[in-house]
Amino acid sequence: MAKLTLPCDEATIRKLKVGDFVELSGRVITGRDSAHHWLIHDFRKEVAPFLKDSVIYHVGPVVKKHEDGHYTFVAAGPTTSAREEPYQADVIGKYGLRGVIGKGGMGTKTLEGLKKYGAVYLHAVGGTAQVLAEAIKEVQQVFQLAEFGVPEALWVIRVENFPVVVTMDSHGNSLHAEVEKSSKAKLEQLLGLTS
């Protein structure tokens, strides 16, 4: 299992290949639907330093606010990344992200973006909200909480040995594209649709 400390540089990311298991440690920022829309429609300089050379995690966590005001993540597995497909490549380019954590994979526009800017798609196991919350050691800061609500806010977190698999790399390879191609060929065969 490879270890990756965030933030990191482009050369480190370029070494990662589809199928690699990686444990992430360091600073990560969360963001999903509202966040991507918000990030793309202006340059958000207050969050830009947290995105630069780090990764954005597609997640809508369950969060506990403690009496002294600090937050912890109670449950925090990945959400479906495909919804960010229209925005992701541009967000990566605009803010200098080195990767995305999510589930379900993304499409060709994002794959091109990963190649162009030197970034990877890191797949966390969907639904494993307890395993992944345990790897989130600290909530450091939050942006847009009042505006977007708990699931959609941008949470700055510190992770330790957060387990992911590279399913789209910076060289144009996508496990999702491969599986989609082979499974749809099998579907055509099962339904007798092949000419």
Add this chain to the structure above:
Amino acid sequence: MLTREQWTEKFVEVIAHASSQLPPDVLEALKRGRDAEEPGSLAAKALDSILTNVEMAKGNWQPICQDTGTPLVWIHHPVGMSTRMLTAAFEEAVRQATAKQLLRPNAVDTLTDKNTGHGQGPGIPTVHCEEWDSPDAEVRVILKGGGCENCGAQYSLPNAKLKADRNLDGVRRCILDAIAQAQGKGCAPGIIGACFGGDRGSGFVESKRQLLRRLDDHNPVPELDTMERDVLDQGNQLGIGPMGFGGKTTVLGVKVGNLARLPASYFVSVSYMCWANRRAGARITPKGEVQWLN
């Protein structure tokens, strides 16, 4: 007779079970899937992680998945009980469960785009009440997340692209297509609830009600039982695998129901449920004694 507040207390307990305790038949199906995958493969590792997560959630009474979904609720109640009271009691239970982090604040006002913050809003939860002859009440809940809900599909037959005519073979073709279209995005290995017949609304409701069934049960209609087994087998031949990583475990179960249809319509409604089929049920006596179902 329980008061509305007492019903709310019972319903919070049912939500806690649904959110944190995966039903044993689903757990068994996941273990069988893990054992069938190549050791060391991405598929096996994903299932290992899922199994660890299920145990952690169970032990800590914490949400299995952070997307605690839409609570889909079916209540059978004795003659004469107020369905407005039961619905209001369940809505309050959702707010209380959200405050306890058993649920995520999961309701967004679609005009203002603001999260209501307490988990409840028009249409969330969806509560179906039905009167029956027993003095007991029975409540069954599914927490259905958004990722898998987005993978649902509805077909109007005939469908030339799938060579799907208005018959059982056509239904089978639609369900398989829905599994293939979902890929790993609905958190495979998934559980399929399907319904043919009905209108566009009732068909989807019935497809979701099918998800209340245990994975190891048998459809009492022989043709549908055969179809369920065939689609399960063929769905797993697609090779999508856990999370869409590739592998042998794509679907854990297929459950199919049917409704009458209009002569002009033939809908096939498919609901995709993620592996975290958070299903809980309880039978509640007039004195408030609880018997857990599943």
